[in-house]
Amino acid sequence: xxxxxxxxxxxxxxxNGMATTAVARRLQKNFxxxxxxxxxxxxxxxxxxxxxxxxxxxxxxxxxxxDKASITRLIDNIxxxxxxxxxxxxxxxxxxxxxxxxxxxxxxxxTYELANQTMQEALQGISKEEIEIxxxxxxxxxxxxx
Amino acid sequence: xxxxxxxxxxxxxxxNGMATTAVARRLQKNFxxxxxxxxxxxxxxxxxxxxxxxxxxxxxxxxxxxDKASITRLIDNIxxxxxxxxxxxxxxxxxxxxxxxxxxxxxxxxTYELANQTMQEALQGISKEEIEIxxxxxxxxxxxxx
DNA sequence: TTGAATTAGTTGCATAACTAACTATATGCC
DNA sequence: GGCATATAGTTAGTTATGCAACTAATTCAA
Numbered sequence: 528x529x530x531x532x533x534x535x536x537x538x539x540x541x542x543n544g545m546a547t548t549a550v551a552r553r554l555q556k557n558f559x560x561x562x563x564x565x566x567x568x569x570x571x572x573x574x575x576x577x578x579x580x581x582x583x584x585x586x587x588x589x590x591x592x593x594d595k596a597s598i599t600r601l602i603d604n605i606x607x608x609x610x611x612x613x614x615x616x617x618x619x620x621x622x623x624x625x626x627x628x629x630x631x632x633x634x635x636x637x638t639y640e641l642a643n644q645t646m647q648e649a650l651q652g653i654s655k656e657e658i659e660i661x662x663x664x665x666x667x668x669x670x671x672x673x
Numbered sequence: 674x675x676x677x678x679x680x681x682x683x684x685x686x687x688x689n690g691m692a693t694t695a696v697a698r699r700l701q702k703n704f705x706x707x708x709x710x711x712x713x714x715x716x717x718x719x720x721x722x723x724x725x726x727x728x729x730x731x732x733x734x735x736x737x738x739x740d741k742a743s744i745t746r747l748i749d750n751i752x753x754x755x756x757x758x759x760x761x762x763x764x765x766x767x768x769x770x771x772x773x774x775x776x777x778x779x780x781x782x783x784t785y786e787l788a789n790q791t792m793q794e795a796l797q798g799i800s801k802e803e804i805e806i807x808x809x810x811x812x813x814x815x816x817x818x819x
Numbered sequence: 820t821t822g823a824a825t826t827a828g829t830t831g832c833a834t835a836a837c838t839a840a841c842t843a844t845a846t847g848c849c
Numbered sequence: 850g851g852c853a854t855a856t857a858g859t860t861a862g863t864t865a866t867g868c869a870a871c872t873a874a875t876t877c878a879a
Contacts (some may be wrong), residue, residue: 543737548738549818552837568865585827592694596865599829604864621827621874649818652808660806664799673794714835731857743836745859750834753876767844767857825876836865846855 554645561641563634570638572598573627576611577635581624583616591633610634700791707787709780716784717752718744719773722757723781727770729762793811 548633555567573588576582582590588598602625605611610631616622650658701713711719721736722728728736734744748771751757756777762768796804 548836549815553818555837566864583827593865594867595828596830596868600865603829604768619827619875623828645818649814651817653813657806657810661810664803664807667799668795669695671797672699672791694866701867710836729857739835740836740837741858742860746835749859765845795855804850820879822879823877825874827874828872830869830871832868832870834866837863838851839861841860843860844855844857846853848853 539665550645550649551648554642557641557645558638560631561637563638563641564608565605565610565634565638568601569608569610570642572605573610573631573634573638576625576627576631581614581626583624584613585622587625691783696791696795699795700788702785703791707783708782709785709787710754711751711756711780714747715754715756716788718747718751718779719756719780719784722771722773722777727760727772729770730759731768733771742794 551567552563554570558565558567558570558651571591572587584595584598584602585601587593588595593601602611602613602623606613608630609628611625611627613623614626616624697713700716704711704713704716717737718733721733728746730748733739733748734741737744739747744752748757748759748769752759754776755769755774757773759769760772762770
């Protein structure tokens with residue numbers, strides 16, 4: 528049994544999402560404690576729209592690493608909350624452009640603060656150099672695996 | 674808007690699971706292509722049982738970073754596939770011990786091979802030192818966030 | 820210019836996640 | 850011993866994920 532071959536990787540905890548889900552859960556909890564009704568998945572979409580409003584569903588899928596079916600339903604739910612609306616593109620009628628509503632704007636600062644604080648706690652005691660390495664490794668792992 | 678404070682972290686892609694889900698999806702695809710019917714979530718449970726059979730659901734939850742409700746249903750599904758069985762503990766009748774069946778044994782070598790190969794591809798061009806740093810950072814992020 | 824191939828989005832189906840409320844068993848303290 | 854508390858597991862309800870099959874709009878090529 529090639530059990531020992533696993534040793535090198537031992538990134539199996541990565542597959543299981545150990546650290547990443549711990550941070551995500553913590554952030555979700557902080558949202559809830561602050562009375563925010565959104566999920567982190569919904570927030571991850573809003574985050575990209577705050578940076579650039581009016582993205583297509585396709586583009587949102589690319590930026591959040593989700594397939595188009597997942598985006599469709601995620602937008603459905605965010606739309607139900609009244610935070611975004613779909614507007615059909617004039618140039619290409621297949622495309623839905625997703626726009627933030629006025630109701631979404633007040634959320635930005637509050638969620639940024641919570642996310643920032645959560646990340647600072649998560650990254651306590653970790654140097655900039657280490658973070659750079661992790662980011663860089665992740666980028667390469669992603670490229671190797673997609 | 675404290676947008677710039679985000680720069681330091683930029684581990685937001687981590688929250689979104691970019692690299693980790695890419696590896697997981699790839700492994701899932703490799704399982705499917707090899708005719709294996711199990712999901713990676715199910716595999717992550719079997720992986721721990723192959724290392725140590727007869728764990729309680731509680732312990733499986735700890736080792737795979739899942740809550741007890743998730744483990745309950747995951748074991749339900751693995752049990753339906755005939756790969757494990759629950760046996761009530763004699764010492765503590767609240768506890769279910771989870772045991773691999775004979776049907777699970779042939780899967781071990783095949784899935785280890787696929788997982789090994791998938792990880793090697795994912796980690797191509799990444800040094801042992803970098804992997805050590807990532808593992809170490811993850812452990813600390815996890816401790817900071819749990 | 821029309822018919823084939825591509826692209827954006829939706830829907831059906833199955834699995835999985837978390838929270839909260841619940842049952843049953845164990846423990847611990849008076 | 851007996852009651853309060855804690856622990857292991859299950860269930861209900863909601864959200865999210867991926868794949869595959871589908872529709873509608875667009876592009877490309879003969």
